[in-house]
Amino acid sequence: MAPHRIMFIRHAEKPDASSGTGIDADGKPDEESLAVRGWQRAGALVRFFCPAEDSHATQRRPGTVFAPGTGPASESRRAMQTVTPLVAKVRETSKVEFITTYLKDDGEALMKDVLTRAGVVLISWEHKVLPTLIGHMPGAPAVPSKWPDKRFDMVWVLDRDDDTWSFSQLPQLLLAGDSDEPIR
Template sequence: MTPDRIMIIRHAEKPVGDGAGPGIDTNGAVDSESLTVRGWQRAGALARFFCPNAGGSSVQRKPDAVFATGSGPSSTSKRSMQTVAPLVALLRETSFVHYVDSYLKDEREALMKEVLAQPGVVLIAWEHKVLPSLVGCLSKAPAVPARWPDDRYDMVWVLDRTPAGWSFAQLPQLLLAGDSAIPISA
């Protein structure tokens, strides 16, 4: 099987030197490997972005499988897992969702092999510097921007399966104040 759609997001906001505030873990303790308060806000908003209330028009956004970067010796960040945690919890309230957080950020080929074995719609939340190379693991991969900007947390890359390979589009999240509708450029 191959998914019909693969959506890729960067994990939500992290602590940076521009006054974003500290990372905060699920218990409210300061943790540099966790999301900032704004990141937690985005994570909560993404749950309904990808799984709208009954009658919502975003059926093609509802994932059947969710992949998040795992935490391990080479990267102890919890941000990707925290970003999708509210969505996975919401999906599990009403249906089954295949959730995987066992791949580390540099295990691109193994990740994409499992992604390509999934039916339906797949969501990947990953570290931004690796995102273009994830797409590059696809057979007949479409052209995507070569770099995901350090300051962008507000975009979804959408890859739809076509007879010729994959198409590429960008979907602005527009969930929080300051989010931009301007696509990420090459």
């Protein structure tokens, strides 16, 4: 068994000079959490992956969501925070597994687990690691070698046809300034 679709997103916007400090879910300053714009994206991703229009719902609504847990190598909670509102929304009407047991550098083990899942899988991860994650897949399609530092607005999609994976990019277009230009 393997999923028929795997989607990859970078965690939402993080603290920096232009976006200000990070804040946790309770509004307290926390540099390991999302910036305000990141929280806005996390909320907007709910309708992106669970659209009100049913024609896209089965293509985007995940049955399994992965985000790295925190540990010695990374205390960042941004990837988990990015998908927590989505997981809560999906759980209102159906079952979704939210798996945070892998750390950001556990790519090989993560992808082995991903390939045992069925249906649609969503992975929210650190951008520097995303191309490497895909490289752990047998028969992995070619993807851009680097996810740009300033891009938070794209979804990488792998669709399976028998034992072959195809790659495409889906622009989120959720917030002002989002781009429809693919990552190259």
